[in-house]
Every structure is written in C-alpha cells, then in structure tokens.
Amino acid sequence: MKESSNPFTYAPAPESRELVSIESSYDLFIDGKFIAPKSKKRFPSINPATEEVLSKISLGGKEDLDLAVKSARRAYEKVWSKLPGKERGKYLYRIARLMQERAREFAVLETLDNGKPIRETRDTDIPLAIQHFFYHAGWADKLEYAGHGSNPRAHGVVGQIIPWNFPLLMLAWKVAPALATGNTVVLKPAETTSLTALLFAQVCLDAGLPAGVINIVTGDGTTGASLIAHKGIDKFAFTGSTEVGKAINRALAATGRPVTLELGGKGANIVFEDAAIDQAVEGIVQGIFFNQGHVCCAGSRLLLQENIHDHFIEKLERRIEKIRVGDPMDKNTDLGAINSKEQLQKIVELTQSGEVEGAKAWQPDCALPSRGFWFRPTIFTNVTGAHRIAREEIFGPVLSVLTFRTPQEAIEKANNTPYGLAAGVWSEKGSRILWASRELKAGVIWANTYNKFDAASPFGGYKESGWGREGGRHGLLPYLTQSQTPRVRSGKGARK
Amino acid sequence: MSQLRTSKSDLARDFGISDDRSLSLFLKTLPGVDQVGAEARAVELGTRSIKKESKAWAIDMAISMVDLTTLEGADTEGKVRSLCNKAHRPDPTDPSVPHVGAVCVYNDMVKIARSHLDSIGANEIPVAAVATAFPSGRASREVKLRDTRDAIEAGASEIDMVIDRGAFLSGHYKSVFDEIVAIKKECGEKAHLKVILETGELVTYDNVRRASYLAMIAGADFIKTSTGKVTPAATPPVVLIMLQAVRDFFDRTGIRIGVKPAGGIRTSKDAIKQLVLVNEIAGPEWLSPAYFRIGASALLNDLLMQRFKMRDGYYASSNYVSIE
Structure with a gap:
C-alpha cells in the first residue's frame, strides 16, 4: 500500500515558532557587549528549509578579531586566571541551568537556522549541549585529579572554529572544557549557523560571566583564516572538513601553538x-x-x-x-x-x-x-x-x-x-x-548501536580525521599545559 | 527472501518442522533481538505527535479495535449484558461512534453475551472467549480442548488461548506447538484463534520472537501479548517485536497474522502509540480490526472522552461517559 492511500497520514504537528524572537540583524559579542562590526559588513543567514532570510549576521574582520583577542586576553589576565576552579565551575553551572530553562527556545532556533528536525534538536542537540556544561562544571575544581599532572594550567586565550552541523552542541564541546580549564575564548561559529551562538552569548550575559571570557565573532571563511593567523592566540581548536583542517595545520606549523582538529570521516x-x-x-x-x-x-x-x-x-x-x-x-x-x-x-x-x-x-x-x-x-x-x-x-x-x-x-x-x-x-x-x-x-x-554521544566519553579521530579528544577526562588535556612553577592554591584569603 | 506463498495447513511442512528437534533448530535460526535497540526504537516512535484529523481517525480506529473485556471472578450476567450494550453503542448519544471489535469474556458468559448482542441487533460483534484453562494454562490437554469446544458451542467465534509457558521455557517447543495445532483444529472454521504468549512470563525479546513464530506456524490467526493477569504486559517494545514478526512472516508466506496487545493500555495516548507502531512497523495494511485488536476495559472510556474533547474543544467530566 502506498503512503498516499494510507488513511493514517499524520496531520502536521508543527512546533511553535513563537518561542523565539529573531532580530533583523546581529552584532558581534566582544568584551561582554554586542558591538557592530568594524568591517561594517553583514551577510544573510537563511532557513535552509524555506530559503527565508532569518537575519543579517556580522562579518567579523581583522580589526574585530583584534578587539576580541584583546578582550579575551584582558579577561584571562585580570579575572579568569585569578578565579579558583570552584568559582569557574559556578559560572558553568549557571550557564547550564539557564540553557536548560531556555532549551525549547534553543531547539526551535537551531531548527530554523540549521534545517535539522525539531525532534533531533529537542531530544539530542540541546540536551547534550547542556550536559557538556554540567559535566565540565564539575571538572573545574578537580583538574589536578584529571591525570594530566599535578599542576595543570590553562593556555590562555583559545581560538575555536566550529561547524554548521551541530552548531550549539559543537559550541558546547569547545567552550565548556575551555572555560572549565581556565582559558578564555574567541569563538567563530559557522557562516550558515550563527544564531544559537548569539543566543548563547545572551545566556552568558544573563549568567553574569565576566566580560571578555567568551567572545563570539561571527563571519565566513575569511574570518576563520584571520583567527588562525592571529598571533594573540595561544591554542586552537577546530571542527570541520579535513581540507580546512589541513590548511590550518599548515598555517600553524612550527609556531609552537597547539591545535586540536576534529575533521571528516567515512565511518x-x-x-x-x-x-x-x-x-x-x-x-x-x-x-x-x-x-x-x-x-x-x-x-x-x-x-x-x-x-x-x-x-x-x-x-x-x-x-x-x-x-x-x-x-x-x-x-x-x-x-x-x-x-x-x-x-x-x-x-x-x-x-x-x-x-x-x-x-x-x-x-x-x-x-x-x-x-x-x-x-x-x-x-x-x-x-x-x-x-x-x-x-x-x-x-x-x-x-x-x-x-x-x-x-x-x-x-x-x-x-x-x-x-x-x-x-x-x-x-x-x-x-x-x-x-x-x-x-x-x-x-x-x-x-550494536551508533551515533551515541555522552559528555563523559572522549570523541576524536585517527589519521585524517584529526587529533585530540573532546569530552571526558581526555578532552580536558588539549586545554591544559604544565606550568614550571607551582601555583599557590588555597582559600580566598590566599589570593592576591 | 524467497516467498513460500503457502496455505495455512502446509505451514509446518513448509518450515520443515516435524519434531521437537526440527522446531527447536528452526527457532534458533531466527535472528536475535537487541534489547537496547528495540526499546530505543519503541521510545522513538512514541514521540510521534498525532494531531487533529489524524488523531480523530486514530481514536475511531482504536475504538473499533477494542476487544472490550471483563475477566473477573465477580462477573455477573448483568455486568456482561451492560458490557455488550457498551460494545454496541459505546456512546449512546452519538451513533457515529463505531462499535468495538469484540466482547471478550470467560466461557460461562459466552452464551449470555452472544444472545444479548443478538437481541440488541449487534450480530456483527463477535464474542471472544478465553479458553484453555486461562490464565495459567495449567490443565490437561483434554480439558483445554473441552474448554474450547464448550466456548464455541456457546457461541464464541474467537478463542483466546494461552500457551504452555512452562513447556516453552523448558524447551519443549513441540508440545506448545502441538497444543496450538490441536486447539486450532478444534476451532476449525467456526472460530478465529488468538494465541496468548504471556510475554511477561517469557521475559526476553528473543523468547517473544520465537514464541510468535511458533504460534504463527502452528496456525494462530492472531498472536496476543498477555492475559492481562501478569505484568509487564503489552509494552511498546514487545508489541514492536510481535509486529515485526507478523510483517516478516507475511513477507515469507503471504499469510497475514493479526496482533493483539492486551493489558496496560488504558489511555488514548497509549492506544495511539500502538497504532503508530502498527503503521510504521507492520504497515498500514494491519490498521484494521481484522488484523489488530486491543484487549482493554478502561481504555474505551478514555477514547470516548478524547472524542468529546475533539468534538467540543474541552474535556468533559468523566460523569458524561457510562462506567460500564
């Protein structure tokens, strides 16, 4: 029997779009503020299911990245590196809870922007993204016990480039461990899927995250290339195609700045x-x-x-x-x-x-x-x-x-x-x-299963699928380095 | 897969089953069921959102599939008669509500149900009897056959038999098989045979699949999950395994066997989830009371309440549907 003659064709059951308000254009998120791009350029972001233009996204240029990296550096040196792990953990918990409260909103926005079914954003993408924040919040004050040495330290400012296939989830995979380990972040979302990252910026503001700890510079491939070329960044993480991954690796060769690559596959x-x-x-x-x-x-x-x-x-x-x-x-x-x-x-x-x-x-x-x-x-x-x-x-x-x-x-x-x-x-x-x-x-x-993910389970590849792991205890390692001089750690009174 | 396109009486021969050993070997060729995967699929199909006209359609379809059941020691003639009225006109104020699939009672109530249904003009509603020492099945074969004959003579046109779970679990498959064959023979052309696997006692999904095949090859017209006296009963993954079995069996033999979940399906939402399973696992061809029934008692009223809600736009008090 053909589907057309099946009497049990499911009536449309659309999720409400009322949950989200999409602005007509978005600025960059730098130093805790939304600011217009110095490049003065914007590009449309469309809903791939309808080709409707959802919004205009800022195209971050070199000057914008300079600002973002400066802001991340300042936040690292003045605030974030001075906070004990348990305080960083509190911010992560707060972000996770706020995301949880707005989970449906994230799901609808992700579906509109990415084209993936609401069932998947609702049941997979968003809950997993939230889980990554909760999971890493717990690590923030236990890094000495992660098996990466007795005195693991942050790199400083990390530059992260994420793909369009799981926009918010890939943001969570990158941002949550970076913050838990004490780094500050300059993140570039994928060109076609910036909206949930910008809603995440709002969540960071609502969580009271210190200005500059997270900077989100939207843009296209040129923005990504400028980020990779930026001398002010201590560590990179990239998820995307093997072709771009190879180019990044060439650009960073012999600079001494580490990079984690999560690339393609043919499973x-x-x-x-x-x-x-x-x-x-x-x-x-x-x-x-x-x-x-x-x-x-x-x-x-x-x-x-x-x-x-x-x-x-x-x-x-x-x-x-x-x-x-x-x-x-x-x-x-x-x-x-x-x-x-x-x-x-x-x-x-x-x-x-x-x-x-x-x-x-x-x-x-x-x-x-x-x-x-x-x-x-x-x-x-x-x-x-x-x-x-x-x-x-x-x-x-x-x-x-x-x-x-x-x-x-x-x-x-x-x-x-x-x-x-x-x-x-x-x-x-x-x-x-x-x-x-x-x-x-x-x-x-x-x-006997496939595509099962969990924040506690490391993920990453062999060969041309990249290196470094994300998630779990192993996923902390790329964001940590060993310091030569032990840091004095104790209660509040001991800190300068 | 090569299709046998066989007739029901040749099934055992076509599947190469002659004795305990050949049956046991055949059942072991059936692929295993991965518990985690089967349960995950059932959960996923449970998220289907059935709205508006498809919901209205599903509610009426579910009503027409209900085997309205009373199986209590305390059953009386009066109780059975009012059940028959309800089966015929689930909502007396609205003739557009379809009648249910069947009335299901113990043997001694079959005659009362049949004659009352006939007297109210509901000749088309079959009476199903739970025979064969229901629910435990712990009686001699002779008694079970006699039980079946008794029900048919009293007017039952559907027999819900139980399998010997003890024999199944101890590996005496042929004994279970032969019993179904014997009961089927007793039913002849006069009654449809539903074979109750009592999945809550078989426990594993592998067992559910094997028992489903065993029953189908032995001549069942329907395979039924449970007696309703054991929990868990008709869980979505169990129904999913059985629907997969009837689908595969049809592909192999051209014979369409029905499925009847019974026990634990109390709400419209549960029932609609079952219909989604039927639609997406067995296929839309099974969406008919001829091939899918739901053994239930409380479910019917919930379906009626949902029907009111769809018609009127609000939930009525439960006092607007009769409790029996």
Whole structure:
C-alpha cells in the first residue's frame, strides 16, 4: 500500500515558532557587549528549509578579531586566571541551568537556522549541549585529579572554529572544557549557523560571566583564516572538513601553538551475519540519516556480510520508506533540510559520480518541499572500494553498501580509508565485537548501536580525521599545559 | 527472501518442522533481538505527535479495535449484558461512534453475551472467549480442548488461548506447538484463534520472537501479548517485536497474522502509540480490526472522552461517559 492511500497520514504537528524572537540583524559579542562590526559588513543567514532570510549576521574582520583577542586576553589576565576552579565551575553551572530553562527556545532556533528536525534538536542537540556544561562544571575544581599532572594550567586565550552541523552542541564541546580549564575564548561559529551562538552569548550575559571570557565573532571563511593567523592566540581548536583542517595545520606549523582538529570521516558500519538484524537495520538508518548525514562520524559505509546482503537491503529499504522527510519544524519529521545550497550541490555531485561509476542508487518515493534544499535518503549498492562514494566524505543522507565474506576482510575494508573517526560493529557474539573493536582503526567504535554521544566519553579521530579528544577526562588535556612553577592554591584569603 | 506463498495447513511442512528437534533448530535460526535497540526504537516512535484529523481517525480506529473485556471472578450476567450494550453503542448519544471489535469474556458468559448482542441487533460483534484453562494454562490437554469446544458451542467465534509457558521455557517447543495445532483444529472454521504468549512470563525479546513464530506456524490467526493477569504486559517494545514478526512472516508466506496487545493500555495516548507502531512497523495494511485488536476495559472510556474533547474543544467530566 502506498503512503498516499494510507488513511493514517499524520496531520502536521508543527512546533511553535513563537518561542523565539529573531532580530533583523546581529552584532558581534566582544568584551561582554554586542558591538557592530568594524568591517561594517553583514551577510544573510537563511532557513535552509524555506530559503527565508532569518537575519543579517556580522562579518567579523581583522580589526574585530583584534578587539576580541584583546578582550579575551584582558579577561584571562585580570579575572579568569585569578578565579579558583570552584568559582569557574559556578559560572558553568549557571550557564547550564539557564540553557536548560531556555532549551525549547534553543531547539526551535537551531531548527530554523540549521534545517535539522525539531525532534533531533529537542531530544539530542540541546540536551547534550547542556550536559557538556554540567559535566565540565564539575571538572573545574578537580583538574589536578584529571591525570594530566599535578599542576595543570590553562593556555590562555583559545581560538575555536566550529561547524554548521551541530552548531550549539559543537559550541558546547569547545567552550565548556575551555572555560572549565581556565582559558578564555574567541569563538567563530559557522557562516550558515550563527544564531544559537548569539543566543548563547545572551545566556552568558544573563549568567553574569565576566566580560571578555567568551567572545563570539561571527563571519565566513575569511574570518576563520584571520583567527588562525592571529598571533594573540595561544591554542586552537577546530571542527570541520579535513581540507580546512589541513590548511590550518599548515598555517600553524612550527609556531609552537597547539591545535586540536576534529575533521571528516567515512565511518564503516559492519554488520555480521549473526547480528540482531532488525536493530542493525535501525542502527544503520540512525548512523547515516541522523542529522541528514551531516555528521563527521556518520556510518556512511555499510559493510554487509555477503550472505545476508539481499535480505538486509530489503529490510533496509522498507525501513527507509518510513522515513518522514520534510518540514523540520514538524515534530514527526525524521529527515530535515540540507544545510546549504553548496552542501546540496556537493551531495548531488558525489551521488552522480556514484551512478557514473556503476553503483546502483535507490531512493524512496517521498515528496520533497518545493522551496529549500532537500535530498532524498539514498542507498548505493554494488559499490566497490575504489568508488568515490566509498572513499570521499559525502556529508549527506547517502549510504554506500559494500560486502565482505570473512571477518578479516571486513576489518581490512573498514580500515581501508584515509579517515579514522568512527566505526560500528553489529553482532550478537561478544567475542567478535571485542576482536573487531581491537582491530578497527577508529577513534570511536560503537557496538550494536551508533551515533551515541555522552559528555563523559572522549570523541576524536585517527589519521585524517584529526587529533585530540573532546569530552571526558581526555578532552580536558588539549586545554591544559604544565606550568614550571607551582601555583599557590588555597582559600580566598590566599589570593592576591 | 524467497516467498513460500503457502496455505495455512502446509505451514509446518513448509518450515520443515516435524519434531521437537526440527522446531527447536528452526527457532534458533531466527535472528536475535537487541534489547537496547528495540526499546530505543519503541521510545522513538512514541514521540510521534498525532494531531487533529489524524488523531480523530486514530481514536475511531482504536475504538473499533477494542476487544472490550471483563475477566473477573465477580462477573455477573448483568455486568456482561451492560458490557455488550457498551460494545454496541459505546456512546449512546452519538451513533457515529463505531462499535468495538469484540466482547471478550470467560466461557460461562459466552452464551449470555452472544444472545444479548443478538437481541440488541449487534450480530456483527463477535464474542471472544478465553479458553484453555486461562490464565495459567495449567490443565490437561483434554480439558483445554473441552474448554474450547464448550466456548464455541456457546457461541464464541474467537478463542483466546494461552500457551504452555512452562513447556516453552523448558524447551519443549513441540508440545506448545502441538497444543496450538490441536486447539486450532478444534476451532476449525467456526472460530478465529488468538494465541496468548504471556510475554511477561517469557521475559526476553528473543523468547517473544520465537514464541510468535511458533504460534504463527502452528496456525494462530492472531498472536496476543498477555492475559492481562501478569505484568509487564503489552509494552511498546514487545508489541514492536510481535509486529515485526507478523510483517516478516507475511513477507515469507503471504499469510497475514493479526496482533493483539492486551493489558496496560488504558489511555488514548497509549492506544495511539500502538497504532503508530502498527503503521510504521507492520504497515498500514494491519490498521484494521481484522488484523489488530486491543484487549482493554478502561481504555474505551478514555477514547470516548478524547472524542468529546475533539468534538467540543474541552474535556468533559468523566460523569458524561457510562462506567460500564
């Protein structure tokens, strides 16, 4: 039966937009104030599901970055570095609580700005972002016990560049550990998704965070390049494409300033014949269609044991037919809009290459909205390891299916990639899971699940997927350095 | 998967089942169920937001799927008669409310229910009887068969039997299987057979899947979660596993088996969640009282209250629906 003749078509259930007020234009957040950009330039931020212009965002230039770095330096030297950890922790707790109070507002704003479904912002992005602040708040006064030496110290001013796929969550991954470890921050959000970062700036003001501890300089790639080139920054952290990550690494080579890179991936999801098939199907769907496949650790390569291939693909296709594609503000939407026209073009180009190279594409017969940027969930079968769609990161809702005959072959194929961010293993056999996770070269390995995140769990990659970890105890390390002279630490009276 | 397109009487042969060993081997070929994943999927589908016309449709569909049930030692003829009235006209003030799927009673009340339903012009409403030493199933096969025959003779056109959970848990699958086959034979063309797995006693989802297949191959027309006397009963993940089983079974054999959750579904919200599971796991073809029933008693009134709310725009006092 076709969906159109199904009497149980869910009526629209849109989340209310009334919760958010979006201003017609936004300034930069520097030194605890919203100030107009010295560059005098602004650019539109659109809702990718409707192409409606939501607001005008400031394009931060060199002068703006100078101001931001100066403000962060001043805040570091005068205020933040002098606060004991427990006081920093209090600010983080306060930020977390304020975010919690405004969680729905953040979720709606993120969905409007990014195009991802409200179900995901409401149930995943925002709660996880908040969890990162709560989690790191707890570390602020316990850094000596984090296993990174007896006297861990902050770097000073850190420059952070975050991507558009999880705007607020990536902000939290970056900002929360930086503040907990005593650094001050200059953050550049992604060009297409600045709005939740600017709402976060408001939360910082409401939390009474000292001016300059966080500075948010919106802008495009030129702003990011200027930030990386800025001599006043002690440490960098970047999440984004491998291409940009390499450029950043070249720019910072031999400057002595450390950088953490969390880059692309081509995650392998390996399904063995003894897997719990229905849950594996579900996990494959979560692995590649979560967040429209705009996930660096997406399980974009399905490695299927050959003897279950046809049956599994049949089940997978039936499941994909149930994916609800459309208005991201609808609470029943599973797959939202592609974040930008550029990203859509990239997905289209790579999928076309897949067909040209002889892989077989399949898409469900779902209707797409007439405006905005959309791409149907897609699976490619008959893919070989040499195809571009098996090697390059598509960063969209496109799954490439490869097969294997033996467990050894599965591991070889899974590891045969320049990336090494994440992988999944599906089997009901415990020993096989343990063996496979030892052999796989990936920073994160999920067993019988995929795309599960937690603030307490470190995340990061091997090879061209970057280095450094974010989250957990390990995620504190990149933001800490060892000081030569022990700092005198005690109660309030002892401080100067 | 290769489709057998078989007839119901050939199922055991087509699945290669002849004895305890072959049945046991077959059940072990079924893929396992990952508990965490199955529960996560059920939770995710539980977040579907069903509004407006789809909610109105779902409420009426749910009403038509209710097996309105009373299974108490204290049941009386009067209680059963009023239950029948309620089944026929759930809201006497509004004839647009559909009648329920069936009336479900103990054996000795079948005759009373049947004749009362007929007398009020509700011939189309079947009477379901819980037979086979319900709810424990602890009686000899002879007694169970006799129990079934008795219910059918009294006018039951649906038999809700229980499986021998003790035999299932101790691995005597063929004994469970044979019993279903025997009861099915007793039902013949006269009665539909619903097989109660009592999932709360089977405990694991792997067991639920195996028992579902066992019952389907043995000839069940419906697989039913629970007696309502054991908790947990019809939890969303259990129903999800069973819906997946009937879907897979259909793909393999072309035979469409129904599912009946029973026990613990008390609110309209619970019922609508069940319909979402049916729609997205088994498929819209199962959205009919012919293939999905909900065993319940209190649920019907909550569905009616929600119907009032949708019609009038406000919640009425519970005094506006009859308690029986």
